[in-house]
Amino acid sequence: MKLTGTVYKFGNDIDTDAIIPARYLNTFDPQELARHCMEDADAGFPDKVKRGDIIVAEKNFGCGSSREHAPIAIKGAGVSCVIAKSFARIFYRNAINIGLPILECPEAVDAIQEGDSIEVDLQSGVIKNLRTGKTFQATPFREFMQDIINKGGLINYVKEKS
Amino acid sequence: MGKTIAEKILSHKSGQDAYANDIVVADLDFVMGQDGTSGLAIRAFEDMQAKKVFDPSRIAMVIDHSAPSPLQGVSALHKQMRDFAAQQGIYLYDIGDGVCHQLLPEQGHVVPGDLVIGADSHTCTYGAINVFSTGVGSTDLAAGLVSGKLWFKVPETFKFVLNGKLPAGVYSKDLILYLIGDVSADGATYMAAEYTGEAVDDLSVEARFTMSNMAIEMGAKVGLMRADQKTIDWVQAHSKRVIQAVESDEDARYARIKEYDVSSLEPQVAKPHTVDNVSPITEVVGTPIQQGLIGTCTNGRLEDLRIAASILKGKKIHKDNRLIIAPSSRQVFIQAIREGLIETFVQAGAAVVTPGCGPCVGTHNGVPSDGENVISTANRNFKGRMGNPNAFIYLGSPATVAASVLKGEISDPREHIE
Numbered sequence: 001m002k003l004t005g006t007v008y009k010f011g012n013d014i015d016t017d018a019i020i021p022a023r024y025l026n027t028f029d030p031q032e033l034a035r036h037c038m039e040d041a042d043a044g045f046p047d048k049v050k051r052g053d054i055i056v057a058e059k060n061f062g063c064g065s066s067r068e069h070a071p072i073a074i075k076g077a078g079v080s081c082v083i084a085k086s087f088a089r090i091f092y093r094n095a096i097n098i099g100l101p102i103l104e105c106p107e108a109v110d111a112i113q114e115g116d117s118i119e120v121d122l123q124s125g126v127i128k129n130l131r132t133g134k135t136f137q138a139t140p141f142r143e144f145m146q147d148i149i150n151k152g153g154l155i156n157y158v159k160e161k162s
Numbered sequence: 163m164g165k166t167i168a169e170k171i172l173s174h175k176s177g178q179d180a181y182a183n184d185i186v187v188a189d190l191d192f193v194m195g196q197d198g199t200s201g202l203a204i205r206a207f208e209d210m211q212a213k214k215v216f217d218p219s220r221i222a223m224v225i226d227h228s229a230p231s232p233l234q235g236v237s238a239l240h241k242q243m244r245d246f247a248a249q250q251g252i253y254l255y256d257i258g259d260g261v262c263h264q265l266l267p268e269q270g271h272v273v274p275g276d277l278v279i280g281a282d283s284h285t286c287t288y289g290a291i292n293v294f295s296t297g298v299g300s301t302d303l304a305a306g307l308v309s310g311k312l313w314f315k316v317p318e319t320f321k322f323v324l325n326g327k328l329p330a331g332v333y334s335k336d337l338i339l340y341l342i343g344d345v346s347a348d349g350a351t352y353m354a355a356e357y358t359g360e361a362v363d364d365l366s367v368e369a370r371f372t373m374s375n376m377a378i379e380m381g382a383k384v385g386l387m388r389a390d391q392k393t394i395d396w397v398q399a400h401s402k403r404v405i406q407a408v409e410s411d412e413d414a415r416y417a418r419i420k421e422y423d424v425s426s427l428e429p430q431v432a433k434p435h436t437v438d439n440v441s442p443i444t445e446v447v448g449t450p451i452q453q454g455l456i457g458t459c460t461n462g463r464l465e466d467l468r469i470a471a472s473i474l475k476g477k478k479i480h481k482d483n484r485l486i487i488a489p490s491s492r493q494v495f496i497q498a499i500r501e502g503l504i505e506t507f508v509q510a511g512a513a514v515v516t517p518g519c520g521p522c523v524g525t526h527n528g529v530p531s532d533g534e535n536v537i538s539t540a541n542r543n544f545k546g547r548m549g550n551p552n553a554f555i556y557l558g559s560p561a562t563v564a565a566s567v568l569k570g571e572i573s574d575p576r577e578h579i580e
Binding site for chain 1: 299544
């Protein structure tokens, strides 16, 4: 599947409190969570983000709490994919489990600017910056994880196994 | 080839001869959720079309993040947890019982050699008693509730060798803040941290929990220690379960080894807004403070309260400061009452709140106002962490917080140590 979207860029160590503060964890509704997505990092983000937009961040994206509300809020906001130099471990697992596409690709992060239009091929992991025409190869998933992703998340995976 | 503690526990629990970077499916000894994460897990459990949990005696849900409930929506979540617990026969710890990471070891649910998951990132705390315990999200928790198993990538291990003796007025909190500052917030990402050396051996089990608790703040999956006689005695005083302690082999392979001499370490403070933004206290002394917090899964244990009370006894906090005390569990609270610590705090001008996570995680019980500085014994100082993105959080030891609220500015606790 190929995604095309406009980039919002974030820095190092974007933590889960920035992605969705704990004061909003009293709901699991993706739309409700989306209304506060990234608000402590960029107060205007929930209003300006459009369906299909792509988050590109530096290292250690999603560090901090185990709250699955974080990838749910990002997915609920319509973000189609998150690309970072690296992800914190629990966020990485949670994103795969709920079916939010994430890619690790330090070279792409360095070569993509806020507002760029980029194309992402989730199957091959190829990221193309449509402004510059440059392409980048993201780190491929382990087979086991690709299997969970292909089934649309862990819930479907467990259902099929049982 | 020899194995690390992490490799040994994951090998034992998966029945595979596992080494770093292998993927294993392993049996879980205990599974925990709290009120920020259990609601989603219960929904995922239902979405998986599950009817029964794998073993009710190995599961607890803990109402600690917003306890007692400050909001209607939270009350509904709490009710959902109580109903699920009653229906499934699992343990439920309700408001006032305490913080999940104090309760699991204190109530004897986890013992050395165990494999444990919790839907809370600070589940890594029990590494201090030789438990491979790690934080997961709600969907992973649901998979654990259903099957009693979960997949793991066996982590590489980052070994910290801590030599020397900590000076007076310098605590395990200062030590772990120093390590995080040194290796950075992602210095051990995807790895197991293993803390060894004389300085670790000298710590009480309570002080060791503080170090393992903050392993996640350097990105680690777990913060492991070997089980020595102190660990065994502590665990046997809290649990009747069989202990299967494991040690790393001499020839185990480590991704990284770093040695430190702790004998001249100063008290450390993490400055806003990242945990790895650490300075020796001498560089931040004099920073004005409006609020102090002593508590949390990092530093709300009895030993922490004793240290803080010894500094606050017979004194009053600064007139422009507030001090919030949140004991980490009902048992800790009761013992602190018996020892007169709570009277000391209240006389000094503190507000003592229900054992739980509220102030640290910003759900209630002490949200700071715009522009205010807070000094806290918690593990995180992220922007917005305490409920207001326009406040500033500094992290330090219970002694540093107590010394600071007396003066209304960040202060060196060594001034109070004879």
